[in-house]
Amino acid sequence: VVSGDYSHNVTKDARALAEFELIVMLAALRLGPEQAYTVTIADEIRRRTGRSVRRANVYTTLQRLEEKGLVSSELGEPRPERGGRPPRLFTVAPSGLAAVRATTAAIRAMTGDLSHLLGETS
Amino acid sequence: VSAPRWALWLVTRLAPPPQAADVAGDLAEAHRGRLIRRGRVAAWLLTSLEALDVSAALVRERLRRRRVSRARGRAHRRPIRLGVSWLDFRLGFRMLIKHPGLTVVGGLAMAFAIAVGVFAFELVLQLTRPTLPLPDAERVVALRLWHTAAGGVEEQALYDYRIWREQLASVDALGAYRDVDRSLGVSGGQAGVGAGGGDQRLGVRGRAGPAAAGPASAGGG
Numbered sequence: 001v002v003s004g005d006y007s008h009n010v011t012k013d014a015r016a017l018a019e020f021e022l023i024v025m026l027a028a029l030r031l032g033p034e035q036a037y038t039v040t041i042a043d044e045i046r047r048r049t050g051r052s053v054r055r056a057n058v059y060t061t062l063q064r065l066e067e068k069g070l071v072s073s074e075l076g077e078p079r080p081e082r083g084g085r086p087p088r089l090f091t092v093a094p095s096g097l098a099a100v101r102a103t104t105a106a107i108r109a110m111t112g113d114l115s116h117l118l119g120e121t122s
Numbered sequence: 123v124s125a126p127r128w129a130l131w132l133v134t135r136l137a138p139p140p141q142a143a144d145v146a147g148d149l150a151e152a153h154r155g156r157l158i159r160r161g162r163v164a165a166w167l168l169t170s171l172e173a174l175d176v177s178a179a180l181v182r183e184r185l186r187r188r189r190v191s192r193a194r195g196r197a198h199r200r201p202i203r204l205g206v207s208w209l210d211f212r213l214g215f216r217m218l219i220k221h222p223g224l225t226v227v228g229g230l231a232m233a234f235a236i237a238v239g240v241f242a243f244e245l246v247l248q249l250t251r252p253t254l255p256l257p258d259a260e261r262v263v264a265l266r267l268w269h270t271a272a273g274g275v276e277e278q279a280l281y282d283y284r285i286w287r288e289q290l291a292s293v294d295a296l297g298a299y300r301d302v303d304r305s306l307g308v309s310g311g312q313a314g315v316g317a318g319g320g321d322q323r324l325g326v327r328g329r330a331g332p333a334a335a336g337p338a339s340a341g342g343g
Contacts, residue, residue: 037144055175057179059180079147079151081151082147083146086147087148088141
């Protein structure tokens with residue numbers, strides 16, 4: 001599920017993301033602004049990549065992405081499964097989307113003609 | 123069954139205040155999921171380990187922010203360096219010995235430039251803020267005529283005052299005053315200070331004649 005208005009222009013000077021930052025940003029994009037918080041992002045990464053993800057790392061990464069202005073956050077509604085506490089929902093900012101696009105474009109450009117080695121179809 | 127209390131307390135205390143509730147909520151939600159998937163004991167152990175892991179991350183993040191804040195503070199307070207070092211003095215001394223003529227000419231040129239600067243500064247000062255042609259005029263700290271209606275300094279009145287004082291024939295002394303309200307708290311009300319009459323305060327008397335009665339001697343001009 002990809003929701004939210006992400007149809008923004010990509011700037012050429014968008015910052016490149018580190019690998020885990022990119023994965024966290026992609027998970028937040030997949031979950032959308034209504035469902036992207038630390039627990040669900042960690043679960044999404046674990047489910048899709050099979051990695052064992054430490055929630056502390058997700059928490060730290062989201063904090064730093066927010067400091068860089070690549071994501072923004074706000075408190076959601078309190079939920080009973082959280083003991084009546086609200087989740088902090090993260091939304092990918094336009095500059096964050098530009099950074100994701102720039103990073104994935106760089107990866108595609110570098111892996112484009114290596115499919116015979118990497119075993120990728122696209 | 124909720125997450126271990128000590129774990130919730132720990133992460134709540136270590137998280138920044140605006141994020142304490144959602145960090146504890148994350149721990150509670152993760153614990154609930156483990157309870158369903160893995161059972162009570164495993165959930166308690168895993169949640170305890172995760173609480174320690176999150177707490178360590180929170181402490182690291184707090185220390186990092188403190189380091190960044192201190193580094194910014196140091197950069198902000200960095201003193202201005204003049205850029206003069208011991209090598210500059212050594213070079214100057216060696217050039218003095220090696221080229222004495224050039225040193226003398228350079229010194230004279232700098233002295234001349236300083237003299238020209240001082241002369242120009244004094245000239246501008248005399249044109250813009252001349253001293254009054256009175257004995258001990260340098261003791262006058264300020265003499266200002268303020269046009270209340272126009273909201274500015276009244277230069278013309280100062281000129282007229284000087285001309286008028288020089289042309290006096292029958293007035294012994296000419297003074298002017300104004301009341302200045304100070305915002306000083308004193309017992310019995312507000313302190314009032316009267317700025318004194320011009321000629322008497324300056325120790326200058328008019329040319330001749332008896333002291334005049336009436337508005338001129340009473341002041342207020």
